[in-house]
Structure formats: C-alpha cells, structure tokens
Amino acid sequence: xxxxxxxxxxxxxxxxxxxxxxxxxxxxxxxxxxxxxxxxxxxxxxxxxxxxxxxxxxxxxxxxxxxxxxxxxxxxxxxxxxxxxxxxxxxxxxxxxxxxxxxxxxxxxxxxxxxxxxxxxxxxxxxxxxxxxxxxxxxxxxxxxxxxxxxxxxxxx
Amino acid sequence: xxxxxxxxxxxxxxxxxxxxxxxxxxxxxxxxxxxxxxxxxxxxxxxxxxxxxxxxxxxxxxxxxxxxxxxxxxxxxxxxxxxxxxxxxxxxxxxxxxxxxxxxxxxxxxxxxxxxxxxxxxxxxxxxxxxxxxxxxxxxxxxxxxxxxxxxxxxxxxxxxxxxxxxxxxxxxxxxxxxxxxxxxxxxxxxxxxxxxxxxxxxxxxxxxxxxxxxxxxxxxxxxxxxxxxxxxxxxxxxxxxxxxxxxxxxxxxxxxxxxxxxxxxxxxxxxxxxxxxxxxxxxxxxxxxxxxxxxxxxxxxxxxxxxxxxxxxxxxxxxxxxxxxxxxxxxxxxxxxxxxxxxxxxxxxxxxxxxxxxxxxxxxxxxxxxxxxxxxxxxxxxxxxxxxxxxxxxxxxxxxxxxxxxxxxxxxxxxxxxxxxxxxxxxxxxxxxxxxxxxxxxxxxxxxxxxxxxxxxxxxxxxxxxxxxxxxxxxxxxxxxxxxxxxxxxxxxxxxxxxxxxxxxxxxxxxxxxxxxxxxxxxxxxxxxxxxxxxxxxxxxxxxxxxxxxxxxxxxxxxxxxxxxxxxxxxxxxxxxxxxxxxxxxxxxxxxxxxxxxxxxxxxxxxxxxxxxxxxxxxxxxxxxxxxxxxxxxxxxxxxxxxxxxxxxxxxxxxxxxxxxxxxxxxxxxxxxxxxxxxxxxxxxxxxxxxxxxxxxxxxxxxxxxxxxxxxxxxxxxxxxxxxxxxxxxxxxxxxxxxxxxxxxxxxxxxxxxxxxxxxxxxxxxxxxxxxxxxxxxxxxxxxxxxxxxxxxxxx
Numbered sequence: 001x002x003x004x005x006x007x008x009x010x011x012x013x014x015x016x017x018x019x020x021x022x023x024x025x026x027x028x029x030x031x032x033x034x035x036x037x038x039x040x041x042x043x044x045x046x047x048x049x050x051x052x053x054x055x056x057x058x059x060x061x062x063x064x065x066x067x068x069x070x071x072x073x074x075x076x077x078x079x080x081x082x083x084x085x086x087x088x089x090x091x092x093x094x095x096x097x098x099x100x101x102x103x104x105x106x107x108x109x110x111x112x113x114x115x116x117x118x119x120x121x122x123x124x125x126x127x128x129x130x131x132x133x134x135x136x137x138x139x140x141x142x143x144x145x146x147x148x149x150x151x152x153x154x155x156x157x
Numbered sequence: 158x159x160x161x162x163x164x165x166x167x168x169x170x171x172x173x174x175x176x177x178x179x180x181x182x183x184x185x186x187x188x189x190x191x192x193x194x195x196x197x198x199x200x201x202x203x204x205x206x207x208x209x210x211x212x213x214x215x216x217x218x219x220x221x222x223x224x225x226x227x228x229x230x231x232x233x234x235x236x237x238x239x240x241x242x243x244x245x246x247x248x249x250x251x252x253x254x255x256x257x258x259x260x261x262x263x264x265x266x267x268x269x270x271x272x273x274x275x276x277x278x279x280x281x282x283x284x285x286x287x288x289x290x291x292x293x294x295x296x297x298x299x300x301x302x303x304x305x306x307x308x309x310x311x312x313x314x315x316x317x318x319x320x321x322x323x324x325x326x327x328x329x330x331x332x333x334x335x336x337x338x339x340x341x342x343x344x345x346x347x348x349x350x351x352x353x354x355x356x357x358x359x360x361x362x363x364x365x366x367x368x369x370x371x372x373x374x375x376x377x378x379x380x381x382x383x384x385x386x387x388x389x390x391x392x393x394x395x396x397x398x399x400x401x402x403x404x405x406x407x408x409x410x411x412x413x414x415x416x417x418x419x420x421x422x423x424x425x426x427x428x429x430x431x432x433x434x435x436x437x438x439x440x441x442x443x444x445x446x447x448x449x450x451x452x453x454x455x456x457x458x459x460x461x462x463x464x465x466x467x468x469x470x471x472x473x474x475x476x477x478x479x480x481x482x483x484x485x486x487x488x489x490x491x492x493x494x495x496x497x498x499x500x501x502x503x504x505x506x507x508x509x510x511x512x513x514x515x516x517x518x519x520x521x522x523x524x525x526x527x528x529x530x531x532x533x534x535x536x537x538x539x540x541x542x543x544x545x546x547x548x549x550x551x552x553x554x555x556x557x558x559x560x561x562x563x564x565x566x567x568x569x570x571x572x573x574x575x576x577x578x579x580x581x582x583x584x585x586x587x588x589x590x591x592x593x594x595x596x597x598x599x600x601x602x603x604x605x606x607x608x609x610x611x612x613x614x615x616x617x618x619x620x621x622x623x624x625x626x627x628x629x630x631x632x633x634x635x636x637x638x639x640x641x642x643x644x645x646x647x648x649x650x651x652x653x654x655x656x657x658x659x660x661x662x663x664x665x666x667x668x669x670x671x672x673x674x675x676x677x678x679x680x681x682x683x684x685x686x687x688x689x690x691x692x693x694x695x696x697x698x699x700x701x702x703x704x705x706x707x708x709x710x711x712x713x714x715x716x717x718x719x720x721x722x723x724x725x726x727x728x729x730x731x732x733x734x735x736x737x738x739x740x741x742x743x744x745x746x747x748x749x750x751x752x753x754x755x756x757x758x759x760x761x762x763x764x765x766x767x768x769x770x771x772x773x774x775x776x777x778x779x780x781x782x783x784x785x786x787x788x789x790x791x792x793x794x795x796x797x798x799x800x801x802x803x804x805x806x807x808x809x810x811x812x813x814x815x816x817x818x819x820x821x822x823x824x825x826x827x828x829x830x831x832x833x834x835x836x837x838x839x840x841x842x843x844x845x846x847x848x849x850x851x852x853x854x855x856x857x858x859x860x861x862x863x864x865x866x867x868x869x870x871x872x873x874x875x876x877x878x879x880x881x882x883x884x885x886x887x888x889x890x891x892x893x894x895x896x897x898x899x900x901x902x903x904x905x906x907x908x909x910x911x912x913x914x915x916x917x918x919x920x921x922x923x924x925x926x927x928x929x930x931x932x933x934x935x936x937x938x939x940x941x942x943x944x945x946x947x948x949x950x951x952x953x954x
Contacts, residue, residue, distance in 0.1 A: 097414070
C-alpha cells in the first residue's frame with residue numbers, strides 16, 4: 001500500500017511500486033484531468049506537481065512519491081493556479097484542450113519559482129507540446145497571470 | 158456546361174448569400190445535385206435537402222424534463238435555457254460556440270442562456286457542405302465527365318448521411334440550417350405571445366430571450382412560451398436577418414468549451430470510466446496488412462490484474478483491470494505474424510513507383526486550358542533548363558523550366574492517443590469514442606457486432622485532437638471486436654503513442670513534375686503539372702465500402718494543383734494515382750498540404766526566372782480573382798514586403814485558396830548555425846462572413862504551428878514494411894520556444910462563410926521555402942526543409 005498526499009488529502013493505492021504516478025492518478029484514484037500523451041516524458045500532458053515542482057507523472061514510479069505531496073489540475077485553493085486559469089480563460093487559450101492541464105501545471109510551477117518570468121524564461125520552462133498550436137496564447141496568458149508586460153497582442157481587425 | 162458552373166450553382170444551394178437569403182421560401186425547393194449536365198443528359202437525379210428540409214421534427218432530440226423541443230436543433234427549458242444540438246465534434250475549433258451562435262442570432266436568444274450539446278445521429282445533421290466538397294469537380298476533359306459522374310454517384314450514396322466533422326465545413330454547412338432553425342423557433346414563440354396578448358405577431362419584437370409587446374412594456378420570456386409554441390406547426394416562411402442586424406455573429410463570445418478545459422473536468426474519450434470496465438492494450442501487426450499467425454499469452458496471463466489475452470484481426474490484445482497492467486503484460490505475449498507481399502517494402506519503393514509514373518504513366522487531366530504541351534515543346538526548341546535540387550534557376554529567351562517537388566508521408570500525432578470504449582451486451586452495443594464521424598462510428602459498430610444501427614448507443618466525448626485522423630473508424634472496429642469477447646464487460650482500449658504513430662492513416666507522400674514554357678522576356682506562357690500520390694478519398698472509401706472503385710478521379714489528391722488562381726494562358730494539370738501498402742487518409746488540408754508547397758514554390762521560381770518580385774508576379778496574374786488580389790495586397794502591406802530586414806533575414810510569400818477561403822502568408826526567416834529560424838508570420842485570410850472572429854484567429858495561429866512543424870520536421874518513412882518512427886522524439890513537434898510571432902488579419906467580407914480549420918496550413922511551407930530561397934539562393938524542393946550546410950560552416954547536430 002503506497003500512501004501520499006493528493007491535493008492536500010491523504011490517499012493510498014494498492015499497486016505495484018513501479019506503476020507510474022499517472023496511471024495511479026487516472027485509473028486507481030479517478031483523477032482523469034492529468035493526461036496520457038506519450039508515456040516517455042516527452043510531451044508534458046501528464047505534468048503534475050511533486051512538492052510544488054512540475055514533474056512528468058508518466059515516468060515517475062508511484063513508489064518515488066510515497067509520503068510526499070502531489071498536486072494535480074483538480075487542486076482547489078491554489079492562488080497561482082487560479083490566476084493562471086483565469087488568464088487562460090481571458091486569452092481563450094485552449095483549443096482541443098488535451099495538453100492544457102499539463103501546460104497549466106508547468107506554468108504554475110514556473111510562476112512559483114519565478115513570479116515575473118521573461119519571454120526567455122517562459123521559453124525555457126514551457127517545453128510541453130501542444131499539437132493544436134496554442135503557444136502564442138500560452139505565452140500571453142502566463143504574462144497576464146504574472147502581471148508582466150505581455151508581447152504585443154495578436155492583431156484582430 | 159462545365160462542371161465549374163455546376164459547382165457554383167451547388168454552392169448557392171448549400172447556403173444562399175447573406176444578402177439574398179433574407180426571406181427564404183421554404184416551400185420544398187429542390188435542386189438537382191451533381192452533374193445534372195454531365196455528358197449532356199446523364200442525370201444523377203439526387204436532390205439536395207434545403208435548410209428547411211433539415212429543420213427536423215422536435216422528436217429527433219432526446220427528451221429532457223422541463224424542456225421542449227421546437228425543431229431538430231433547439232430545446233427551450235421553462236427557465237429560458239436554450240440548448241442547441243451540435244452535430245459536429247468539438248476538437249478545439251469552437252463548433253460548440255460558433256454553431257449555437259448562428260441559431261441564437263436568429264432566435265434573438267440571450268447568449269448567457271445558450272448551451273450546446275452533442276446532437277444524436279439523424280439525417281438532418283448530415284454534413285452536406287463536406288459531401289459537396291468531396292465531389293470530383295474540376296475534371297474538365299469531356300472523356301472524364303462520365304467517370305466523374307459515376308464517382309459522384311458512388312460518393313453520394315456512401316456519404317449522403319455522413320454526420321462528420323472535416324473539410325473545414327462546419328460553419329459552411331450550418332450557415333443555412335441553424336439560422337433557419339433559430340428563425341423558425343423565434344416565429345413560433347412570437348406567435349404564442351401575440352395570441353396571449355391578442356396583438357399582431359408582426360407588431361411584436363424579440364430581444365435577449367424575450368418577446369416584447371407592441372407597447373414596449375410587457376414582456377414574455379421564451380421559457381414561458383416554449384410549451385405552447387411546441388404545439389404549433391412550424392411556419393412555412395421565415396425571414397432571416399439582414400447581416401447589418403447581427404448582434405452575435407461577428408462579435409466576441411467566450412468559447413463554451415473552455416472553462417472545463419482549464420480545470421481538468423473536460424472529459425475526452427480516454428477519460429471515460431464505465432462501471433465494471435476492463436482495459437485493453439494491443440500488440441498490432443508491425444507490417445501493414447500482416448495478421449496473427451499464432452500467439453502465446455500464457456506468461457502474460459500470470460501477471461497481476463491480467464484477465465484475458467485475445468485475438469482480433471491484425472492484433473493481439475491483453476485485457477486487464479488497469480491499462481498500465483495490460484500494457485506491461487503485452488511485453489510477455491509472443492506473437493508470430495503472417496508473411497505479406499510487402500515485408501521488405503520501403504519508402505524508396507514508392508519513390509521509384511512515383512518516378513516511373515511521372516515518366517510514363519497516363520495522368521487523368523483535371524485542367525486542360527489552351528495547349529500547354531504544344532507550347533512547351535515549341536519553347537523546348539529554345540533549350541530546356543532542368544532545375545537541380547538546391548540550384549537557383551535563371552533563364553533567358555524562350556525556355557522550358559522543369560522541376561520536381563516532393564513531400565513525404567506524415568502522421569497526425571494528435572495528443573490524445575487513439576482510444577475507444579465499447580460494451581456489447583444482449584444484442585446491444587454502447588460506444589464511447591472521440592470521433593469526427595459519429596454516423597460512421599455507429600454504422601461500423603453495428604456492422605462488426607452484427608446488429609441494427611438502432612441497437613448502437615453512441616456517446617461522444619471531447620476530441621483531443623482530430624486533424625483528420627478521427628475521420629477513421631478503425632478504433633471502433635477494434636474495440637467492438639474486443640467487447641464481443643469480454644462477456645458483456647465494457648472494454649476501454651487505449652493505444653500507446655508508438656502505436657498511434659505506426660498505425661496511422663498518413664498524409665500521402667507526393668511527387669510533382671512541373672514544366673513551364675517561358676517567352677522571350679521570361680514570362681510564363683504554359684504550365685504543365687503532374688502530381689503523383691495515393692488518392693486519399695478513394696482509399697478511405699474503399700476501407701469503408703470494399704466494393705467501391707479505387708481508380709476514380711480523386712479531387713482530394715489534386716486539390717490545390719488544379720485550381721491554381723493565376724491567369725496562365727496554357728495550362729494542364731494531371732493526376733497520377735500511386736498504389737502502396739502504406740494506408741493514407743485525410744491530414745489537415747489534405748491535398749492542399751502538399752500541392753500548395755509545390756505550386757507556390759514553382760510560382761516563385763517562375764517569378765525569379767522572369768526577374769519579377771514574387772508578390773508583383775502573382776498580382777499581375779490575379780486580374781480575375783479580386784479576393785485573392787485583396788488578400789495578397791493586404792499581406793504584403795502588413796508584412797512590410799519590400800522593406801529592409803535585419804541582416805541575415807529574408808521574407809517569402811505564398812497564397813492559397815482552400816475550403817472556400819483564401820489565405821496568404823509572409824514568413825520572415827533566417828538561418829542560425831544551419832538551423833531554420835522563423836521569426837514572424839503575417840497571415841491574412843478572407844473566409845467570408847466571420848461568425849466567431851477569435852476562433853478564426855486561433856485557427857490561423859494553430860495552423861501556422863501545425864504547418865511549421867511539418868515543414869521543419871515532418872516525415873514518416875517506411876522500411877521492412879513498417880513505419881520507422883515511433884514515439885514523439887522520433888517525430889518532433891514545434892515547441893513554444895520556436896514559435897514565431899504572428900500577425901493575423903481577417904479580411905472584412907460579405908461573401909458566404911468559408912472554412913477556417915485548414916486554410917491556414919497550406920501557405921506556410923511554400924512561404925518558408927521561398928524565404929529560404931531569398932536568403933540563400935538555394936531552392937529546396939523537398940519537405941521537410943533541410944538547407945544544405947554551407948561549405949566551411951560549422952555542422953550542427
């Protein structure tokens with residue numbers, strides 16, 4: 001039985017120690033907001049926070065998070081995440097939406113470590129993949145949430 | 158009469174112009190579809206339903222407590238909530254917002270009260286605009302007309318009731334029916350209010366979900382009127398708004414699907430959880446078409462949670478109580494595969510077949526204007542110039558310019574891996590699937606399970622990326638076959654990323670030969686283009702209907718090549734169809750995705766051969782295409798075309814009409830350490846009346862990223878009969894850090910709505926290749942774009 005904190009509450013799972021955290025979250029605990037995209041840590045759709053920092057849960061054996069605090073997109077009461085979610089709605093960021101949980105968790109981790117990131121900081125931190133191509137809006141929404149000057153808005157006439 | 162005339166006629170059937178359709182006559186207007194004039198008398202005789210025919214009866218919609226349906230598209234609740242049935246898949250292109258917007262506009266609903274829900278499967282929801290786009294118009298040579306007619310017949314039969322999301326057609330299809338449905342419902346609500354007040358209906362107004370008494374004071378909410386309105390017969394005649402009266406169309410409305418997509422609550426196919434569900438992971442035949450000869454699942458069955466090891470066509474499946482356990486256990490299954498005739502097949506085999514076809518094959522002519530071949534032969538006496546890969550071309554005097562272009566197979570790589578959940582129990586099938594083709598999914602499930610389609614219940618979760626991949630129903634067939642062997646337990650089948658890459662229906666690899674005759678001044682007088690590729694629509698049709706012919710003219714293979722907008726006196730464009738074991742399908746923008754690269758780069762070559770500016774060269778040949786001209790003018794102006802750039806930067810331009818819209822892009826690029834950097838993309842689109850502007854901008858932004866990914870990295874190769882690429886690191890996707898700045902401009906337009914999901918894709922690759930030519934003088938004629946390292950330059954790994 002492996003125990004950890006999930007979004008502030010204790011949880012436990014009777015699973016193999018090498019089952020990736022992603023599948024424990026999705027299949028055992030019913031938290032399907034965290035997505036499976038590649039299973040090799042390349043796309044970032046499975047990004048969650050471990051002790052406040054972004055990790056890729058598809059390559060994280062659940063045993064490695066035992067006794068620690070895990071936060072997912074379903075977390076409530078996180079001011080940074082809430083600010084990002086509001087900015088995401090303001091900029092109408094998602095298209096299909098599949099990668100967006102991971103994007104938001106990566107962005108929340110970035111802002112927690114660097115409350116006012118530059119474009120270069122965003123480039124370096126946001127390595128999650130989006131097939132719909134929402135990147136320009138991801139960047140703009142992070143700036144909005146961080147209250148840093150955003151690049152000029154895309155022109156719409 | 159030419160087929161092009163008929164196409165224009167059909168467009169006016171699918172949805173009349175905003176200016177002319179105020180006051181639609183609903184009295185059973187019928188139009189003959191497709192080829193009424195073919196061969197001077199061959200009548201297809203199939204009538205296209207009008208928007209009024211598609212109003213539908215209220216009982217099409219599922220019953221909800223406290224709601225009444227007024228037709229097949231809208232339900233109104235006693236609290237005033239308006240629910241619009243959306244028969245298209247929400248894939249992030251905003252249909253759950255834009256389609257309700259059309260209905261709400263004519264209903265005069267309060268937008269805050271409007272909700273969207275997936276429509277059931279019914280004939281009224283069939284995608285007529287997409288169907289019309291599939292017809293092989295463009296075939297001009299008399300001899301091909303009859304064959305085109307047969308093709309139209311077959312296609313019509315198979316897709317007439319196709320409830321599908323593709324071909325950038327959702328708005329084009331919904332423009333008529335949803336507005337008529339809204340206006341009809343509004344008229345019924347007004348009539349009830351007028352009766353209650355004992356006033357003339359025509360003296361009442363509507364606003365924000367309420368009918369307003371002629372005194373301007375008394376008001377009745379739609380929720381108070383709907384139950385009585387449902388007892389009325391729909392009016393025979395409704396007047397649609399003049400576009401000047403639009404309150405919702407063309408304005409910003411927040412997308413309805415977004416809130417659930419930022420808090421993890423959005424449910425995609427892969428998130429479906431059904432009580433008693435088991436999970437499946439497959440071992441699929443690595444070689445195309447191979448089947449299971451034998452397998453041994455005994456070791457897998459000893460693993461924790463593993464319940465069954467099953468066989469379905471072309472695959473073995475492990476069934477377990479969790480997907481990860483199923484996936485782990487499949488490593489322990491031993492499978493022997495049958496031999497196939499193409500166990501040694503490689504991409505080079507297809508390249509050789511293409512070369513042979515282009516040298517010797519007979520091409521179906523799609524365009525025959527003037528005498529292109531005669532003029533080219535004449536000019537050849539002045540000497541041919543064959544362009545070498547990478548070399549710039551310069552000619553003087555009457556000459557022939559020749560070039561061969563190539564684009565590879567591509568994967569869709571939607572981020573949600575292919576999945577499907579199915580239950581087969583007591584003669585019924587229940588299906589949960591992220592799909593672009595609801596009606597086909599239901600049909601295929603019924604066919605596989607051997608039940609009537611009425612016995613199939615379909616659930617339509619959100620789609621985590623379609624791009625054409627989810628126009629296929631292979632996953633439905635697999636999941637139903639599994640569920641037929643699990644004693645009534647629901648089965649959720651999920652592919653790995655590796656399977657998703659290796660078992661796709663790929664964008665066809667394509668080759669194009671160009672020959673152009675130039676006059677004394679280097680001006681083009683003749684254009685001959687032959688395109689060799691597998692035909693995607695034919696291939697998809699045969700997968701569904703094995704008796705259908707795979708040899709018919711296939712517009713989707715040649716689109717973007719036969720409809721080049723430039724006035725060139727002599728033009729011939731031919732299609733050559735290749736055969737290959739590699740399955741091909743519809744990849745965002747389909748034939749345009751490679752033909753725009755071919756034609757817009759070759760046009761650039763012709764401009765340079767003449768010594769003309771590429772924008773000026775195009776404008777000079779767009780005299781009869783005012784919309785193309787305006788789009789090109791605008792993109793040149795906004796991009797600062799011709800103005801100085803930082804050292805080492807250059808611009809390229811491309812223009813492509815597709816899916817009813819016209820899009821031009823200017824790309825500013827440089828080379829850094831041998832790597833292509835794209836700094837800025839200026840994008841201008843004329844997509845007719847804009848229904849939801851922010852969605853159009855988002856689609857342009859997304860299309861640029863999608864197309865840039867393909868232009869820089871996209872390539873699927875085959876060796877030993879199997880795809881060589883596997884997970885994402887093998888087929889990189891563009892990252893945020895490499896995303897260029899974008900300036901997107903929507904042309905104000907009163908034309909009928911055009912598509913927006915795809916038209917932003919085709920111009921990017923040629924605009925980038927043309928920029929790289931301007932930068933280096935090296936002409937890149939193959940995708941992905943890989944500039945040769947300069948002699949002495951540092952190699953970049």
